[in-house]
Amino acid sequence: MISALVTASKFFALLSSFVTIGSLLALAFLVLDKKGRLSTSGLKIRSIVSVSALFWFFSSLLNILFTLSNILDQPLSAILDPTVLRSFLFQISLGQYLFFQTLIALFVAISSRVITSSGYTAILLLISLIAVSAPVFQSHSASSGSHALAIGSLFIHVIALSFWVGGVIALALLNEADRKVSLPRFSEIALWAAIAVVISGVLNASARLNFAAAWSTSYAYVVILKVVITIVLLFFGYKHRNYLAAKPSVNWGAMTRLISVEAGIMIFVTALGSWLSSNQPPPRGGEEPFNAALAVAGIKMPDAPTFKRILFAYDPDILMIGLLILAVALYIQGVVVLTRRGDKWPIGRTISFALGISAIDFATSGGLGVYAHFAFSWHMVAHMVLGMIAPIGIVLGAPITLALRTLPQSRDGEELGIRGLLISALHSRYSRIITNPVVALAIFDGSLFALYFTSLFGGMMQSHQGHLFMNIHFILAGILFFHVIVGVDPNPRKVPHLVRIVILFAAMSIHAFFSVALMSTTTLIDGGYFKSLQRPWALDLLANQQAGGAIGWAMGEIPILIALVATFIQWMRDDSHEAKRIDRNTERMAALGQPDELAQYNLYLNSLDKKDRETRQ
Numbered sequence: 024m025i026s027a028l029v030t031a032s033k034f035f036a037l038l039s040s041f042v043t044i045g046s047l048l049a050l051a052f053l054v055l056d057k058k059g060r061l062s063t064s065g066l067k068i069r070s071i072v073s074v075s076a077l078f079w080f081f082s083s084l085l086n087i088l089f090t091l092s093n094i095l096d097q098p099l100s101a102i103l104d105p106t107v108l109r110s111f112l113f114q115i116s117l118g119q120y121l122f123f124q125t126l127i128a129l130f131v132a133i134s135s136r137v138i139t140s141s142g143y144t145a146i147l148l149l150i151s152l153i154a155v156s157a158p159v160f161q162s163h164s165a166s167s168g169s170h171a172l173a174i175g176s177l178f179i180h181v182i183a184l185s186f187w188v189g190g191v192i193a194l195a196l197l198n199e200a201d202r203k204v205s206l207p208r209f210s211e212i213a214l215w216a217a218i219a220v221v222i223s224g225v226l227n228a229s230a231r232l233n234f235a236a237a238w239s240t241s242y243a244y245v246v247i248l249k250v251v252i253t254i255v256l257l258f259f260g261y262k263h264r265n266y267l268a269a270k271p272s273v274n275w276g277a278m279t280r281l282i283s284v285e286a287g288i289m290i291f292v293t294a295l296g297s298w299l300s301s302n303q304p305p306p307r308g309g310e311e312p313f314n315a316a317l318a319v320a321g322i323k324m325p326d327a328p329t330f331k332r333i334l335f336a337y338d339p340d341i342l343m344i345g346l347l348i349l350a351v352a353l354y355i356q357g358v359v360v361l362t363r364r365g366d367k368w369p370i371g372r373t374i375s376f377a378l379g380i381s382a383i384d385f386a387t388s389g390g391l392g393v394y395a396h397f398a399f400s401w402h403m404v405a406h407m408v409l410g411m412i413a414p415i416g417i418v419l420g421a422p423i424t425l426a427l428r429t430l431p432q433s434r435d436g437e438e439l440g441i442r443g444l445l446i447s448a449l450h451s452r453y454s455r456i457i458t459n460p461v462v463a464l465a466i467f468d469g470s471l472f473a474l475y476f477t478s479l480f481g482g483m484m485q486s487h488q489g490h491l492f493m494n495i496h497f498i499l500a501g502i503l504f505f506h507v508i509v510g511v512d513p514n515p516r517k518v519p520h521l522v523r524i525v526i527l528f529a530a531m532s533i534h535a536f537f538s539v540a541l542m543s544t545t546t547l548i549d550g551g552y553f554k555s556l557q558r559p560w561a562l563d564l565l566a567n568q569q570a571g572g573a574i575g576w577a578m579g580e581i582p583i584l585i586a587l588v589a590t591f592i593q594w595m596r597d598d599s600h601e602a603k604r605i606d607r608n609t610e611r612m613a614a615l616g617q618p619d620e621l622a623q624y625n626l627y628l629n630s631l632d633k634k635d636r637e638t639r640q
């Protein structure tokens with residue numbers, strides 16, 4: 024009985040979170056806004072958000088109680104004891120994640136009542152996505168054999184479902200005018216989300232199930248039923264695209280009926296998914312005997328590193344791969360849009376972006392990423408690649424410029440739209456603060472000390488999400504720093520070349536200081552993480568940690584030196600461009616028989632001086 028209540032509350036929590044996210048998506052990106060403010064119909068969608076988020080809050084709360092009652096095999100009255108509840112919510116990871124999600128649902132329910140701009144709606148959308156995916160890290164997928172594959176694929180499954188299922192239900196709830204405006208754009212998003220749902224669902228099923236041994240269990244039957252219904256849903260999606268392609272004579276009546284049926288089927292499949300996630304899959308069989316490395320790092324202990332192993336080992340970090348695929352797909356889409364328009368995009372930028380992405384993949388899923396889990400020295404090499412080498416490739420790929428040139432323009436001349444949102448985010452106060460070179464340097468180098476000289480590093484290495492968060496932080500901090508120093512994308516503030524050079528020298532010195540401090544450590548800074556892996560090679564952990572400090576120094580200074588040279592070159596080029604521009608202007612003015620720029624400026628100063636004297640007389 025109680026397990027049925029767990030499934031039911033999970034289903035309502037998931038469904039209401041999908042509706043919340045779908046409606047926020049509609050509000051932020053699909054329906055028309057008025058110069059960044061919500062329109063009158065937008066205000067009605069806002070009420071859908073707050074009602075569904077309130078449902079999300081209550082069903083998550085019930086899910087916490089039923090889950091705890093199920094785990095402890097105690098009646099609800101027993102688990103309502105404050106001490107039992109408190110220890111579940113604050114000390115057990117599953118409880119912490121569920122509680123986090125519940126609090127965010129309440130926050131979204133309250134704050135959505137007062138939002139008036141599409142920018143803040145987009146921020147609420149992001150927060151809701153984090154909340155809906157948080158419990159995935161503690162779901163039973165997390166304890167199955169292929170740990171990283173199971174978590175990563177379920178994470179992508181849930182995010183993609185939020186867009187696809189949530190978007191379709193939100194469309195069904197919109198008024199006709201808003202639905203007509205939203206559909207073409209949603210159709211593009213839905214295609215990507217549906218592909219992600221199918222791939223992640225299949226990957227997750229393959230990580231969880233040994234079909235040869237378990238195909239006749241109810242778990243496998245439900246998976247098969249989901250696959251069949253998903254094929255029907257994909258057919259519906261195909262019909263949508265066909266209807267839309269029949270512009271201008273789109274059959275809106277048929278389209279609306281199709282959306283309602285599709286939403287109904289999706290709700291049913293969501294119920295199946297909730298059942299799957301609340302029931303243990305049959306054992307895969309042939310499970311490996313206990314392995315410390317697998318239990319702690321989620322990857323089997325590799326043999327001692329060799330050049331060949333570092334180069335060719337591969338253990339897919341599905342979450343990171345999902346993010347990289349998304350980034351590459353968006354970049355390619357941008358280049359295709361430009362090329363179709365007949366515009367040119369320098370090939371060097373595309374190559375640079377591709378190299379940056381490949382470096383990230385190598386340092387997360389490739390051999391470097393694998394060994395980074397097992398030895399501090401390799402972790403440091405991966406850190407340098409993620410924080411200092413890959414970001415240079417990414418910023419020289421000019422992704423923001425590409426986005427600004429290709430994102431859709433305002434649809435009615437009045438809406439801010441996606442491109443407008445990006446521009447206002449770039450010009451925002453927040454953006455001006457973080458692109459201040461001193462702030463960028465503080466984030467870039469300050470995080471080294473915050474991570475390695477506190478207990479943070481040990482804590483983050485212990486968990487998959489901590490490791491992922493750390494890697495993403497390295498990449499983003501590096502992108503921010505190198506964007507300010509050598510970036511080709513527009514920056515909200517112009518940083519003089521001299522300041523850039525000073526900042527680079529400062530980064531170099533701080534980096535050297537950090538590395539020397541690390542090389543002189545006499546205790547381990549990993550909170551016992553590397554010891555717990557029981558690695559049979561590189562047995563002196565302290566020597567390996569000190570070697571990590573030396574590697575960090577050597578590898579870290581090279582990209583900074585390259586950036587220094589690049590900044591000098593940019594500076595000289597800018598100066599010679601400016602000199603040429605003044606020369607050209609002087610010649611043009613001389614040809615027209617008029618004074619050149621400098622002479623004009625002097626005339627202007629003389630006129631000011633004359634006026635000044637006249638007023639004093």
Ligand code: HEM
Pocket residue numbers: 037162163164177180181184188220221224225227228231246249250253256288289290292293294295296297299300301302304
């Ligand atoms: C090829 C198609 C699909 C496959 C193979 C598939 C497979 C899976 C698997 C294996 C899980 C993991 C369950 C667990 O944790 O044990 C899952 C979760 C789930 N699936 Fe699917 N799925 C597919 C499509 C869909 C579709 C179309 C929907 C909804 C419209 C859906 C909704 C869900 C939901 C709601 C969950 C639970 C997520 C959670 O734990 O938070 N799935 N799916």
